[in-house]
Amino acid sequence: MKIRGGQPRGRRLQLGVRGRDGGAISALNINRTGAPMSGSEPLDRAASSLVPPTGGKTRAKDSFDPIRHQLLTGAILLATTIVALFSSGAVLAVCGAALAAVHWLSGRRWARAIEKAREEKRFLDEQLIQSQKLAAIGELSAGIGHEINNPIAIIGQEAEWMRHLLQEEPGKTEEISDSLREIVRQVERCRDITQKLLNFARKMEPVFQGVDVNRLVDDMAKLVEKEAKLRSIRVIRIFQSDLPALFTDPPLLRQVVLNLLNNAMHAVGEKGAITITTSASGRDFVNIVVSDTGCGIPKENLGRIFDPFFTTKPQGQGTGLGLSMCHGIMDRLGGRISVSSEVGKGSSFSLALPADK
Amino acid sequence: MEKFRVLVVDDEIDFLETIVKRLQKRGLDATGVDSGVKALKLLEGEHFDVVILDVKMPGMDGLDTLKEMKRKRPFMEVIMLTGHASVESGMQGIQFGAFDYVMKPANLDELMEKMTQAYERKTLHEERKSSGRSGAAGSVRG
Ligand SMILES: Nc1ncnc2c1ncn2[C@@H]1O[C@H](COP(=O)(O)OP(=O)(O)OP(=O)(O)O)[C@@H](O)[C@H]1O
Numbered sequence: 001m002k003i004r005g006g007q008p009r010g011r012r013l014q015l016g017v018r019g020r021d022g023g024a025i026s027a028l029n030i031n032r033t034g035a036p037m038s039g040s041e042p043l044d045r046a047a048s049s050l051v052p053p054t055g056g057k058t059r060a061k062d063s064f065d066p067i068r069h070q071l072l073t074g075a076i077l078l079a080t081t082i083v084a085l086f087s088s089g090a091v092l093a094v095c096g097a098a099l100a101a102v103h104w105l106s107g108r109r110w111a112r113a114i115e116k117a118r119e120e121k122r123f124l125d126e127q128l129i130q131s132q133k134l135a136a137i138g139e140l141s142a143g144i145g146h147e148i149n150n151p152i153a154i155i156g157q158e159a160e161w162m163r164h165l166l167q168e169e170p171g172k173t174e175e176i177s178d179s180l181r182e183i184v185r186q187v188e189r190c191r192d193i194t195q196k197l198l199n200f201a202r203k204m205e206p207v208f209q210g211v212d213v214n215r216l217v218d219d220m221a222k223l224v225e226k227e228a229k230l231r232s233i234r235v236i237r238i239f240q241s242d243l244p245a246l247f248t249d250p251p252l253l254r255q256v257v258l259n260l261l262n263n264a265m266h267a268v269g270e271k272g273a274i275t276i277t278t279s280a281s282g283r284d285f286v287n288i289v290v291s292d293t294g295c296g297i298p299k300e301n302l303g304r305i306f307d308p309f310f311t312t313k314p315q316g317q318g319t320g321l322g323l324s325m326c327h328g329i330m331d332r333l334g335g336r337i338s339v340s341s342e343v344g345k346g347s348s349f350s351l352a353l354p355a356d357k
Numbered sequence: 358m359e360k361f362r363v364l365v366v367d368d369e370i371d372f373l374e375t376i377v378k379r380l381q382k383r384g385l386d387a388t389g390v391d392s393g394v395k396a397l398k399l400l401e402g403e404h405f406d407v408v409i410l411d412v413k414m415p416g417m418d419g420l421d422t423l424k425e426m427k428r429k430r431p432f433m434e435v436i437m438l439t440g441h442a443s444v445e446s447g448m449q450g451i452q453f454g455a456f457d458y459v460m461k462p463a464n465l466d467e468l469m470e471k472m473t474q475a476y477e478r479k480t481l482h483e484e485r486k487s488s489g490r491s492g493a494a495g496s497v498r499g
């Protein structure tokens with residue numbers, strides 16, 4: 001904040017207070033030959049109770065208009081003196097010599113007003129973040145509600161059917177055990193969802209250890225290989241042999257790689273290939289890329305695949321938590337995950353991890 | 358190498374006996390039991406650093422045992438041993454907090470390496486906990 005003053009204009013002296021960004025916050029018009037002031041004590045009180053300009057949005061032109069100024073600041077400007085009307089109702093006259101003091105004090109006052117406005121802005125920003133958070137939670141809750149509701153509905157139906165069978169046709173044990181099996185399946189599904197959510201919520205701090213990336217990726221490839229073979233999916237490894245040392249959380253990274261492989265298997269379905277590549281970008285990053293020759297991802301979905309509960313899998317098959325979990329893990333590992341895809345050709349998910357921790 | 362305590366859980370008695378013997382030969386304090394229930398019982402009174410756990414066992418299977426173990430001993434690291442690799446069981450195991458997967462028949466060197474890493478992790482985890490950096494117990498995987 002800067003106090004600008006002493007520009008004589010006709011018989012008037014203009015004093016302006018400028019904000020840090022250069023915009024006029026307020027200004028006072030005063031006649032040079034103002035009456036002598038009435039003592040310092042009321043000046044202090046005056047300055048401390050001076051009403052700050054409303055909203056700080058006073059335009060330069062407005063602030064030189066005595067009547068508007070009066071409306072805006074509560075100060076009444078007269079021809080020869082400033083008579084400030086304060087919120088307390090006190091009236092104060094000041095003259096030339098004391099102006100600097102008035103402005104210094106009122107400047108401080110305005111500085112405080114600006115600080116207050118900043119605080120308000122911070123508060124509003126926080127509110128905004130909070131409401132965005134709430135919106136996200138709302139979306140998440142809707143997702144959870146929806147995901148859990150379906151199995152519960154099925155469990156309810158099956159239980160109802162079992163009750164009916166037990167009452168009317170107790171001999172149909174085959175059908176009853178069918179229903180029971182379905183109930184167990186749906187309970188498993190609920191458990192799967194809640195477990196994933198708990199893993200989310202736990203936010204466990206990673207434990208960084210030296211990791212042989214090729215080895216880790218190879219182990220995960222082995223887990224999918226057998227199934228891949230049965231479905232005529234080739235698993236191709238292209239590993240760079242001299243990767244820089246990587247310090248990361250091994251089980252978390254395994255989780256990410258396995259999720260990507262699982263998605264790739266699903267996208268390919270039958271007949272095709274999954275290519276796993278490891279490489280280094282200089283000495284700074286280690287990259288793991290999982291590409292597939294699967295169905296690909298439509299442009300309109302690309303922005304949503306990392307959202308919790310976004311899934312295109314049939315009802316009851318995917319939780320839609322896989323990729324959002326991967327994203328969360330990569331954040332915690334200090335890395336990044338990105339995707340490129342073309343419908344009908346395939347998709348490619350890239351992980352970049354900082355080589356040195 | 359530091360000597361740490363290993364528990365092997367597998368229903369194939371032959372395999373169990375051999376591997377426990379071989380691990381002991383390598384200087385580890387190894388114990389074997391042939392079921393998940395027995396393993397959990399043993400954990401009531403004893404302390405282990407690393408567990409080797411067979412996925413496919415009659416009765417209480419590996420995944421259920423894993424869940425229970427991680428609930429009781431969140432810092433104890435568990436390596437899953439599997440005869441038939443499957444994406445589904447891998448996903449579940451790692452989600453429930455398994456440190457790693459090893460395919461049967463397990464290569465002893467590979468297993469040793471993984472166990473050493475698992476033990477290192479447990480030590481790091483505990484160090485961090487005692488130095489108070491991780492704060493709440495909620496930051497622990499389990
Ligand atoms: N490799 C891929 N090829 C094509 N589409 C993909 C691929 N990976 C992910 N997707 C799309 O992104 C969606 C979200 O994936 P995500 O892993 O988060 O959940 P999901 O696989 O549907 O469910 P879950 O992981 O619980 O089985 C998928 O439903 C699919 O539409």
Ligand SMILES: [Mg+2]
Pocket residue numbers: 259262263318322323
């Ligand atoms: Mg998935």
